[in-house]
Amino acid sequence: MLSRVANTLYWMVRYVERADNLARLIDVNQQLLLDFESLDSERLRGFWQPIILSTGDEDAFAKLYDETGSAEVIRFLTNDPKNPNSITSCIALARENARTVRDQLSDELWEELNALYLFSRSDEAQKLFDVDPPRYYENIRRAAMTFLGIAASTTSRNQAWDFMDLGRHLERADKTTRFLDVSSYLPAAADGQDAISPGILHWTAILRSCGAMGAFRAARREITAESVVDFLIFSKDFPRSVRYCIDKVDRSLHLISGTPRGSFSNEAERESGRLLSDLNFGSTADVFESGLHDYLDALQGRFNHIGGEIFETYVLMPERVQISPGAKPPTLSDAALWRMEQQQSSS
Amino acid sequence: MEMFKGYDPGKFYDEMFCEDGSVRSHCAPLLQKFGVIDQKDFLTRKANSELYFLRQGITFNVYHDDRGTERIFPFDPIPRVMPASEWEHLEAGLTQRIVALNLFLHDIYHDQQILKDEVIPRFYIEQAKHYRPEFRGVDVAADTYIHICGSDLIRGGDGVYYVLEDNGRCPSGASYLLENRNALKRAFPGIFESLGVRPVDSYPRDLLNMLHHIAPRQDKDPVCVLLTPGCYNSAYFEHCYLAREMGIDIVEGKDLVVVDKFVYMRTTRGLLRVDVIYRRIDDDFIDPVVFRKDSVLGVPGLMNAYKAGNVSLANAVGTGVADDKVIYYFVPRMIQYYLGQEPILPNVPTYLASEEADMKYILKNLPELVVKAANESGGYGMLMGPTASKDEIESFRERIIADPRNYVAQPVISLSTAPTWCDGAMEGRHIDLRPYIIYGKDVKIVPGGLTRVALTKNSLIVNSSQGGGSKDTWVLR
Numbered sequence: 001m002l003s004r005v006a007n008t009l010y011w012m013v014r015y016v017e018r019a020d021n022l023a024r025l026i027d028v029n030q031q032l033l034l035d036f037e038s039l040d041s042e043r044l045r046g047f048w049q050p051i052i053l054s055t056g057d058e059d060a061f062a063k064l065y066d067e068t069g070s071a072e073v074i075r076f077l078t079n080d081p082k083n084p085n086s087i088t089s090c091i092a093l094a095r096e097n098a099r100t101v102r103d104q105l106s107d108e109l110w111e112e113l114n115a116l117y118l119f120s121r122s123d124e125a126q127k128l129f130d131v132d133p134p135r136y137y138e139n140i141r142r143a144a145m146t147f148l149g150i151a152a153s154t155t156s157r158n159q160a161w162d163f164m165d166l167g168r169h170l171e172r173a174d175k176t177t178r179f180l181d182v183s184s185y186l187p188a189a190a191d192g193q194d195a196i197s198p199g200i201l202h203w204t205a206i207l208r209s210c211g212a213m214g215a216f217r218a219a220r221r222e223i224t225a226e227s228v229v230d231f232l233i234f235s236k237d238f239p240r241s242v243r244y245c246i247d248k249v250d251r252s253l254h255l256i257s258g259t260p261r262g263s264f265s266n267e268a269e270r271e272s273g274r275l276l277s278d279l280n281f282g283s284t285a286d287v288f289e290s291g292l293h294d295y296l297d298a299l300q301g302r303f304n305h306i307g308g309e310i311f312e313t314y315v316l317m318p319e320r321v322q323i324s325p326g327a328k329p330p331t332l333s334d335a336a337l338w339r340m341e342q343q344q345s346s347s
Numbered sequence: 348m349e350m351f352k353g354y355d356p357g358k359f360y361d362e363m364f365c366e367d368g369s370v371r372s373h374c375a376p377l378l379q380k381f382g383v384i385d386q387k388d389f390l391t392r393k394a395n396s397e398l399y400f401l402r403q404g405i406t407f408n409v410y411h412d413d414r415g416t417e418r419i420f421p422f423d424p425i426p427r428v429m430p431a432s433e434w435e436h437l438e439a440g441l442t443q444r445i446v447a448l449n450l451f452l453h454d455i456y457h458d459q460q461i462l463k464d465e466v467i468p469r470f471y472i473e474q475a476k477h478y479r480p481e482f483r484g485v486d487v488a489a490d491t492y493i494h495i496c497g498s499d500l501i502r503g504g505d506g507v508y509y510v511l512e513d514n515g516r517c518p519s520g521a522s523y524l525l526e527n528r529n530a531l532k533r534a535f536p537g538i539f540e541s542l543g544v545r546p547v548d549s550y551p552r553d554l555l556n557m558l559h560h561i562a563p564r565q566d567k568d569p570v571c572v573l574l575t576p577g578c579y580n581s582a583y584f585e586h587c588y589l590a591r592e593m594g595i596d597i598v599e600g601k602d603l604v605v606v607d608k609f610v611y612m613r614t615t616r617g618l619l620r621v622d623v624i625y626r627r628i629d630d631d632f633i634d635p636v637v638f639r640k641d642s643v644l645g646v647p648g649l650m651n652a653y654k655a656g657n658v659s660l661a662n663a664v665g666t667g668v669a670d671d672k673v674i675y676y677f678v679p680r681m682i683q684y685y686l687g688q689e690p691i692l693p694n695v696p697t698y699l700a701s702e703e704a705d706m707k708y709i710l711k712n713l714p715e716l717v718v719k720a721a722n723e724s725g726g727y728g729m730l731m732g733p734t735a736s737k738d739e740i741e742s743f744r745e746r747i748i749a750d751p752r753n754y755v756a757q758p759v760i761s762l763s764t765a766p767t768w769c770d771g772a773m774e775g776r777h778i779d780l781r782p783y784i785i786y787g788k789d790v791k792i793v794p795g796g797l798t799r800v801a802l803t804k805n806s807l808i809v810n811s812s813q814g815g816g817s818k819d820t821w822v823l824r
Binding site: 001102314 | 401402403404577578583584587588590591596597598599601602612613614615
């Protein structure tokens with residue numbers, strides 16, 4: 001497929017996934033706030049600041065807003081057009097990407113994303129956002145899920161799908177680490193009972209932000225820092241755990257190149273394989289040894305590295321792609337084959 | 348019939364009603380079907396069809412709007428109906444015309460016999476803005492230049508169809524023709540039953556067959572692509588739509604690369620040779636090495652591959668000379684010269700400002716005439732004599748005298764009208780017809796075409812850039 005198209009599909013899905021995750025993050029924390037007695041502005045700041053920090057957009061936020069109150073943070077993350085990572089910005093970007101590869105998408109898939117886009121800028125959405133935020137976020141999440149479902153049931157399992165899957169899982173892994181990272185920014189508890197300490201309420205909120213509450217309960221585990229971190233990073237089965245996502249990323253990358261798993265034909269595959277093995281054989285002990293925040297930060301760095309290498313390999317330098325023997329034989333003209341042959345023999 | 352009560356066909360030729368107010372017989376069954384729909388139901392269904400366009404993203408951007416508001420092209424749900432005999436006549440006339448145009452283009456890019464025989468003065472060709480002398484002697488696939496033609500037809504007060512202009516470069520609008528039918532079928536499924544409306548859905552198939560036909564390599568499945576200027580182009584929806592319907596890749600200039608006079612696209616598996624490009628970019632932008640140097644939309648080196656016969660373009664380079672409104676004047680002569688036939692579809696009477704007698708006539712009668720610049724389209728560069736101000740007329744007079752080669756004049760033709768829903772009432776609005784003619788192994792014309800309607804009362808300008816909308820076009824069996 002066209003390199004540009006592959007790149008666009010990858011980003012389209014990443015943006016939808018990002019909007020979905022943000023919607024959950026805000027909704028969960030907004031509801032969590034209801035469990036606290038009224039907070040003064042200082043403590044409200046203490047509540048929201050970690051969330052802004054975890055998204056990595058703290059500088060953009062500081063430029064746009066003077067205060068860190070609920071209204072400001074929620075607007076910034078939800079529908080501030082000046083924040084390129086707000087929910088509505090992500091939806092618009094996803095839709096813009098979809099528009100440029102519309103011919104690759106099923107009618108239903110395009111319509112769903114377009115409908116979400118139209119909703120996100122409708123008066124109806126504004127009204128819901130004002131009077132019934134949980135329903136507003138539910139609408140966003142539901143549309144993102146529907147998008148995912150339609151994609152899964154109408155997209156041929158070819159490279160287009162592999163690139164979309166790649167985008168989704170890389171984004172998901174990144175978001176899971178960011179939501180976990182919220183806990184690292186929480187102020188240390190003074191007396192252990194402080195409402196704004198990373199106690200059970202906060203770990204619950206983090207699990208719910210990752211949509212993991214039900215699955216976590218089903219695993220019959222107690223809510224502790226260790227068990228939540230273990231679940232969200234190392235679970236083999238939970239579809240939003242970092243390990244699960246990286247397993248999918250690694251799988252998609254190998255499907256795209258046709259290289260058998262366990263080996264590699266480009267840097268993206270090498271890094272995903274190495275990361276996957278770290279996760280397969282890692283444990284919470286490693287995490288707490290290096291410190292949760294530093295560990296998560298390192299993970300995010302590695303995700304970015306993989307993302308950068310994907311771009312380098314498939315978008316910037318398509319001429320360099322090596323086709324391994326296991327791959328489906330590409331349909332290349334004689335002239336192109338001859339050219340490839342020359343390139344290979346002259347190196 | 349409720350909604351059509353009190354409809355006044357006025358003094359124009361109306362497509363649905365005769366002068367005495369009776370229904371034209373071929374429209375009677377349709378009117379009966381609409382008769383059982385009450386106004387409220389009609390409006391709900393109309394709104395549904397608009398929602399369909401919005402959800403499909405069949406929209407254009409409103410410029411200078413921060414919220415990025417998008418609008419749909421206005422769609423009127425009352426179809427324009429054409430009896431079989433009328434269509435047969437149009438089909439024969441359009442076929443004759445595209446055959447002659449292709450013979451003409453081949454001729455002027457080779458021996459120029461028609462110029463040597465002085466059927467068309469050489470000066471007109473050599474001065475044509477879109478004539479590409481550097482492509483003389485280049486053989487193109489299947490000797491075809493115009494593969495897709497959009498010829499605009501109008502019907503005058505006398506009920507006669509005239510050809511108003513030919514669009515032999517990148518005619519757009521075919522997707523609207525297809526989507527109008529889809530929208531109408533969704534909104535009014537009942538009215539199609541048993542009326543014998545000919546389907547239009549063969550268009551993408553015909554288009555793809557044509558692209559395959561002109562491929563330089565006939566021994567294997569050719570790789571065809573649609574070349575778009577990009578997603579900010581106003582016809583981008585159409586580009587995507589057609590590419591998807593045909594199952595071919597849509598590419599931008601940066602997706603293609605030319606190596607040793609072969610064109611390749613950059614794919615995730617390396618370079619893939621391209622055989623046929625359905626290009627929706629004008630000549631000017633297609634190759635910065637040969638044409639506009641500042642074009643970032645084109646493919647450097649593409650013209651070398653094209654001249655070497657390694658890639659085919661639809662439409663070919665240099666067809667713009669046939670779009671020139673001065674050259675249009677000579678199309679009936681081309682038909683006589685190349686085919687030895689009389690033109691089936693007449694041109695609108697046209698005066699050339701470069702001809703002494705015509706110039707005199709034009710300058711004397713400016714307030715009654717329509718004046719057009721030879722190479723403008725979309726309703727731009729035009730003087731509508733009867734509605735123009737004195738200043739406008741005088742400014743055109745100066746322009747015509749300064750550059751006669753660039754101007755033609757025509758009498759005002761009162762376009763036929765069709766009942767159109769306008770703010771709560773059914774009123775007559777002027778329409779034209781743009782059929783899409785595909786010239787591949789043989790000539791294919793999807794029945795009907797895009798009926799464009801001037802939504803502003805009394806306006807004769809149907810272009811979407813000037814407040815035009817469209818209707819579904821029904822050709823009956």
